[in-house]
Amino acid sequence: MDEEQRKEAATSVLGDMQAIAAKMRALIVAMPAHDLLGYIYAQYMMKAMAEQNATEEQREPDGPDNLINENQFLLEYVHAVLASDTAPADVTFDEAQCAELYELGRKLREQAILFAMITSSDSKDGVFGPDTADIEYHAKSTWLMLRGNRYQVLEGDFYRYVLAPHNSILKEVYGVSAADIAEGFQAMADATRSGHADAIMEMMTQFEAAQAFAAAAGRPLANVMEEWVKANAEQSNAAGRAMDDIFRGGVANVSRHTKLPQALLADLAYRRGEETEFFAAGDFAGTPYRTLPARKKPLIQLGSDYYAVDPCFTRDAGYRALLYNLLQRKPGYKRSFESRQKKMSEAAFADILSAQLPSATIFQEVYYKDPVSKQWFENDTLILIDDVLFLVEAKAGAAATIASPALDFGRHAQSVQDLVLKAFKQCERFFNYLSSGDEVSLYHLIDGKYEEWGRVRSSDYRVMVPVGLTVESFSPFSAYCKELSQVKPLLGKHAFVSLSIDDLFVLKRLLPTPGEFAHYMEVRQAVAGIRRAHLFDEFDHLGAYLKKNRFDQDIAYQLKGSKVNMLVWDGMSDIVDRCFEGEDWESEPLPTQDFPEEVLKLLAALDAIRACGWLSAESHIRDLGEDGRNNLAKMLTGLRQTLNVHPARYFLLSGGREPLFVWLQRHGHQIEWTKVNDKASATALSVRASNVIGVVAEVGTDGSYRGAQSFAVQIPTVRTEKHAYIYEDAARMVQRGQLNLNRPKNVVRPAKARKLGRNDPCPCGSGVKYKKCHGR
Template identity: 65%
Template sequence: MIQNQADEEKRKEVAASLMKDMEATAARMRELIVGMPPHDLLGYVYAQRMMKAMSEQDVTKEEREAQGPDELINQNQFLLEYIHAVLATDPAPDKVEFSGEKCAELFEQSSKLREQAMFYAMASSADKKDGAFGPNTADIEFHAKTSWVLLRGNRYQVLEGEFYRYVLEPHDEALKEIYGVGAREVAAGFQAMADAARTGQAFAIEEMMNQFQAAHAFAAAKEKPLEEVMEEWVAQNNDQSKAAGQAMEDMFRGGVANVSRHTDLPQELLADLAYERGEDKEFFAAGDHAGTPYRTLPVRKKPLIKLGSDYFAVDPCFTRDAGYRALLFNLLQRKPVYKVEFNELQKAMSEAAFADILGIQLPGAKVLQEVYYKDPVSKQWSENDTLILIDDVLYLVEAKAGAAATIASPASDFGRHAQSVQDLVIKAYKQCERFFNYLNTADEVPLFHMIDGKYVECARVRRADYRVMLPIGLTVESFSPLSAFCKELPAIMPLLGKHAFISLSIDDLFVLRRFLPTPGEFAHYMEVRQAVAGLRRAHLFDELDHLGAYLKKNRVDVEMTEQLKKDADFVMWDGMSFDVDRSFESESWETDPRPTQEYPDEMLKLLGAFDATRKAGWLRADSYLRNLGSEGRNELAAMLVELRKSLQQHDGRYFIYGQEVETPFFIWLHRSGGVIDWKKVNDKASSAAIMTSAGTMAGLMIETTAGGTYKAAFTFPVTRPTNRTEANAHIFDDAERMKQRANNFLRSQRAAPEKIQPAVDIPKVGRNDPCPCKSGLKYKKCHGR
């Protein structure tokens, strides 16, 4: 006990010393920033970004991925936030002077401050024994603090307009009344801000080169040196020379951040999003963490700064969250009577968002909003936001329309951060839990809508009908990393013992719908995502890392489980979003191929047939195939190719695919164009069910041409006779013949394992044997789950 107290005192001493060091470094940065002209300073910092980008033009993807996060870019972004903070805090001094030496020192001090902040995060979070996250509080507090300092721009700037259009559309009329522009115009303005920061310097260089070449051509036509005709060229090309001047501003004086010039947003709106010089009184005020990254940077409150008569987005990476919050705050400040209607519209938008944004991924889904039921425990009527039913997958979405998380620093008040999780995640979780418990009270339960003050039944739901049930908490804004870490909260347990809770944001949905464009892909991703959500002590940083890991590795949960069982008590995967991030970087990002999982063409055709047919049970079959590893996919594809080519001689071919622990498939390939002999198919399927040791079997009908045009794919029920009778004797006899052929086939495979032949059956596999899908995992950890 005494030793523990001594250790705690030592930790506090180290943390206090580090805090003083941070405050001293921050004070020196403030002194350097305030003493230089802001436009020139911004030009210098942005030039470093440009030179870094130019130096990486010939770097390969493999080299960039191996290098990991770009520290110069991250450091550059960190410094821009400090420039914004100093400009917001200090009035313009009478005398300023640009100095390259001071700029170099500023970069050094900025790097030093980030390093000190990391050490402080470790010292101030270590050995926390309890808290909102139970025994994991110390780890999560550490990640919250480091993310507070390091997480910069983990958004895709090309999607700014799309996000703002969606979330501001409910307030279109109010925006027009107050600012004179509607949701689309505001969204276009935010996209223009992002585009200027992302590509402004490249366009400025291109403009300068064009004007330089035009001036040289003018001089050549005059047959005079350029310096002799320059004034004449400027006089005759006023628009071009003005464009060249603006390009110079963009390149060398931070003009890419000038949103007054690069957007059409009205002055009143920009003013609401901006600090005047010297307006902020809190960031450098006396007290703990003064001027350090563990205070709330002014950019988190207002993303713009006014310099002269223009407004600048000094730091482009908080434009999304800070801009969205500041805009809505000022909307209500200017029109207080709008508050009630505002809340109603926000609620409606957020509740509809999942089904609305992911409409292509949810074709034909039954979407029920604001569903009511009588809680058998409390005997009170309860309400859930959105229930989505598609085939055998159930999505229950609880939406929270408010701000995703407090802007208070986790160092000054980690409790408020934890409380934001309580307010968002746990409330949504509890609502989902209550609904799932209700589903579990009977074989079938009624649901209701409230119409004119009365509860009117709108649906009946059977829990047994749903293979996958996904409880989801949805926020407007992302609040990484707490959203990914929420599964460590002691109160968050898989519902009904097996359905893990997932936290998502509207931000995430816009990305997911691009990379998972089909219903089968999206449903399978959500299955894997839920499996990872159910693994404590196994983490990916945010939804983009979850997506990247899925595209690279498919069954992420299986690999993480193996890592946990080997020699680790905590697993953290980082940088998995690399391919996803890169896909948004080029000018042609909208049309460039996106990273995706690799499938043989034959499997893609089959998956496409599922999607085209969409008969009951198709998502289960689709999911089973997507679970296969690369070797398993290739072997199945080879089997399909060989069998469907033989449809030139046969009306139908069949094989059994799967293991007895699961529900194996009896797969029948039918030559498209003919009539299916269902008696023959059902008899063969019943024989197959008898010869296998599995208790049940599912049928899969694939209609295709011998040339490989897949017309349809769907499941059908298989009956397994239990007793031999005179009427079904032929089925039992056929089962014996199947078993004999299977044994002969296995003997031939052992004699010539290199020869690939279509299998009638796959033999029984031991729980600890390698999985036949070639994933490299034990059967019990893969398809034997």
């Protein structure tokens, strides 16, 4: 298709979109708003219930996601029409016209996607170079759909955190605290999530009460209903409200279901006919490529009450509209607002994930002098935990412009640049500085002067993760940003990862330990460095990790030698999505990777001590596949049970990226570190391993792990007189046939060792004083 044909096709599709949108507007405005809302919400509930109860063969191929998108799209249009048109005097509900609305909505979405394909295909070059066409299509298609997975049960967590810095001004302006507002948004989400079920339960309760009243009177129910209503006014009103929730869109009535103040709701709502831009004459009039009113203000005022017509925009549009109106009411607060937003966003990663980052060294507003330009630069947050480094660049602004990409793709491109490329460039500059010397100095800016607070050696860190963090969700661009030609692994090996505060609340819940989180970020970073492999958002990545562990290796294998332009893993988030479904979601067990109980106990013992190198040992164990984990459990169990006879046992397990040497010590017997390291070194030499991960675990008489710690295995590279005995031990192992790596090794009773001094070098071989290493 040449350029002229593309223009003709685009013009034709645009005309079709505008005609369909005009028909939808006419149908929506002609029906009573409450009845139409009730119908749409009820249709979704009935379809979702049918899908849930259907067998695998009966389920529709599009599944529940299509139901969500279909209803969301239609509710967005209902919101747009209610905001744009005053209520006519004569309206009539017509179910056949409702069915036609659904069909028109489907056609409009299809035409809009077709338009995105046609108009993006000729973007050969642009701000993103050869990636411009893909980015433009991504922006336009995403504009039409859900921007990423959201979990309504976490609305309160998000608002509670991001509004906390503005607590005092929110009280002053609206008379309620940040926590109160967060509670209100959570109640708003809960009403649409479980409102129908709650309403049905309420109606059943009142119906049973009325039946009991009739039975007590000895008369038919129909004959006593009027008396029951008079005698039970409160219960009758509750039944009426339940009926309204089910049949007249009452689940969306936030005036009823929240305690949010009138002034705040008014700031988030359109009055009927107030919006004048969406259907105004001009390009894209009434089509999805205009900015839908729900993206500006998520609520609609119907009578004296306020309704959240489309629940899917409540998070982003509500947050943005709330802060906008807060500044409109208090313009003098702008400077303080920006300062507080900056502090909140920069602290968010370490703050929200505090349980995953225990005893981490955290520095904010880190300054350094670039050795090339001689200029001073600043980075937001540096987190150092064991041998893992996180550099977090936070962006407190809106995660996406509300301007349509069809009308102004340049603004969308600027959003990507501001939120991804700027953060990437800042991380890149810092990583280059880290690599500029064996050790580099970092500074704080105090009273206009740069004061050194410490030095960092990149060689101390096995994993270094540069992170770009947004306040609002940036899905799916956050997962897609690795395809940008400008975004490359820093120093050739440290891929850039883009996350949002939304994502952190889910990661915090599903990856509760430091070892789990650090290992996930390792795998996540590996996937971020693989081009042509696409997962929709962060929760698809998390789901893939929980299901497959090293899914980066699966992806690399699938792409190896492949000529496909892109590999797509779809639907991986289902295991995560299910965590936030159902009434008892908070008490339901979380999805986890499968580990034998014995291995989990060893991991817990490593986490309990958190000695130097513990995350490396955890990472190595978590890398193991099913067979490796089972073999490790078998060896641990078998040897642990013999510690009543032997004070220590050891074994070597291969199967991971490096062999794992495990020394089990009876608790109460002093660990003879020199002997431990000598045996580990000899074992490594016997299998010709250049590197071995070492773990020492102490086991109590009851069989419980009292603690575990990793140690650096020092493997001699040249045989000398000093190391001859290690080589001889390795030779004996080979001669005895101990190359069977899963065969347990007996250890002679350790001789009494000299007591180590606190300032002596640690015998584990780390090179650190004993008091700062295993003597902590």
